[in-house]
Amino acid sequence: MEDKIATAEKKVLVEMVRLTQKRGMRGSEGDWKEFLNSRDPKFGASMSDPSKRPNDLLIAFLKTFNKEDDLMFLDKVLQCNEKRNFVKQVSQITPGNESPEQKLVRLTLEHPQYPLEYSFPSYDKEWVVTKFSQKSKGPNSNLIYAIDCEMVLCEDGTENLVRVCMVDRDLQVKIDELVKPRKAIKDYRTDITGISPGDLDGVSCSLADVQKSITKFLSHGRTILVGHSLNNDLQALKLDHSRVIDTSFIFKYSNGSIYRRPSLSKLCKSVLGYDLRKEGAPHNCLDDAQAAMKLVLAKLGSKADDTIAIADEDTPQVGMEKLLLHRIPINVPSEALARAIHGDFTIELKPPKKGQGGDIYSALAIFKNPKEAQQAFEEIEGSADEDSSGRPQKLIRFQHSGSIVSIYVRKMGQKDFADKFSSKKRDLEVIENIVMSKKQKTDNKMEIETISNSSKCCNHVEEVERLKQELKRKEDSTHCCDHVNEVESLKEELRRKDYELSILRKTITIVKKDSKKKKGKKR
Structure with a gap:
């Protein structure tokens, strides 16, 4: 480490x-400031900006x-910087234009x-590191292999490799090995991995054996x-x-966050035009290795766009089991609505909106x-129509x-479920009002509130990151239909936390600026 x-x-x-x-x-x-005070009596921590200090x-x-x-x-940290400099190193060594393959590496x-x-604990003894050699011939090699692994859950809570497959550019199998786990297995995850206990009988291939086989293909x-x-x-x-x-x-998704990564099944369906596996089937x-290679080949052949559209099955179905009945005359009781629509449903009255006339009301057929x-x-x-937002509805008449x-009957859309978030957003206007009141605080109060808000901000950052990771895990699940309600709840909570975080950051910025101004005036 010291040499690095x-x-x-x-x-x-x-x-x-x-x-x-x-x-x-x-x-x-x-810490850094204490170190400076002991090593540099002249300037000490007064010059704590590390960019102004010598390398030694x-x-x-x-x-x-x-x-x-x-x-x-x-x-x-060193690994991250080494890998980010990798593309630049290749560009400097290799004359000419960047190859399509290298472009995908850079992306x-x-x-x-x-x-x-991709920050791995490669300092561990069991890890194998393949380092890029500048002395090697053909540093911009376009040799490509695709790989995929299956893992089982061990009794100590860790995951262990149980199968690995590797294919070349022509989709020919180069490696297909079952691997003997190094620890006692708690869960084979057969519904996901397709591996059952009997499949490993007589398997002697170890992790080290697989590492040796793979590195033979990696050309230093x-x-x-x-x-x-x-x-x-x-x-x-x-x-x-x-x-x-x-x-x-x-x-990436055309209308989603860059942090929301499409699943392999979704890419196969949207980009390659086929289903990777039947619903509920194990990996x-x-x-999977061949599918990943096909996706890269599609990109190299300019047959695939950078962005993919979200298909209908990705659209959350929360609340779609309802029909909205609106502009119902007040003299028509809710019991009479059962004659207007066929099917087995219950009626839920909606509270009147502000400004809505008292002679009509709305209800939900659930x-x-x-x-x-549907x-x-x-x-x-009834007469097919659209509301002011373009959502399909029908005008029906009954005696x-x-x-x-x-009355009008309308299908529910995702805009109908944005109201819940909007109301929460309005609740947060109180926080924005706090921002303006900060200007009237004294210097001491400002410093106290800045520290408090900074602490809250850090807590919100951690909470937002936790929600993003949990949301990603749910969205990547192969059984996503089971998690729709939970995913929607996480999304809503994440949006709220993001909004609160932006307000807190705004508060801290304003307080710090005002504090500096007042200190400047005192001088």
Whole structure:
């Protein structure tokens, strides 16, 4: 580790020192400011900006860390920077234009989630690291192999490799091996992996054997390794390889966050035009490796766009089991609505909106599921129409108390469920009002509130990250239909936390600016 730190670039050293400050890390001589006070009596912590300090001092400080957790963290920072510089190194070594294959490698390395997902503990003895060699011939090799792994859950809570498949550019199988786990198995996850206890009888292939087989194809780091969420496979293989293409990074949803990565099944359906597996069927390691290779080949052949549309089955169905009945005359009781629509449903009255006349009201017809609601809407005999937002509805007429009554029946859309979030957003206007009141605080109160809000902000950042990870896990689930309600709830909570976080940051900025102004006036 000391050798790595000693040879690191200035910008990397500066980043490492700043991160230690941010994390509150302390070496054998204290934190960064305490270190400066002891090493530099003249300026001390008054000049704490690491970018203004010489390399020797930065290196000396970083070498004061000797705890295992601290060293692991610093090593990860170095890894991230080494891998981000990898594409630049290749560009400098290789004359001419960037190859299509290298472009996909670059897109993977430049993805904002790459540093987090591909920072491996490769310092561990079991790990194999394939490093890019500048002396190797053909550093911009376009050799490509796709890989996929299956993992089982062990009794200690960790995952162990149980099967690995690798295919070449022609989809020919190069490796298809069952691997004997190194630990006692708690759950084979047969419904996901397709592996059952009997499949491993007589299997002697070890992790080290698989690592040796794979590295033979990697040409000293020059070969490109392809996979979907490839970081999970490399983690299982304990293999750190820099030249990678992650198909979950090079494709994205057309109207979604860059952090929402499409599943392999979704990409196969949207990009390649076929179903990767039947609903509920377990994964097939070989099929997944071949699918990842096909996606890359489609990109290389310019047959696939960078973005994919979200198909109908991705659209949340929460609330779609309802039909909206509106503009109902007040003299028509809710019991009479059962004659207007066919099917098995219950009626739920909606509270009147502000400004809505007292002579009409609205209600919801709630069915058992979206399919029954859709069928009931189609069977309604009435004039097809659209509301002001373009949502389909029908004008129906029926007889009540000797007169003809007219009401509208409309299918529910996703806009109907934005109201819940909007109302919460209005509740947060109170927070915005607090922002303006900060200007009237004294300097001492400002400092106290800044610290308080900073603490809240940090808590919100952690909460937002937790929600994003949980949401990603639910969205990536192969049984996503079971998690629709939970996913929608997480999305709504995430939007709320994001909004609160933006307000808190705004508050802190304003308070700090006002504090500086008042201090300037006192001087």
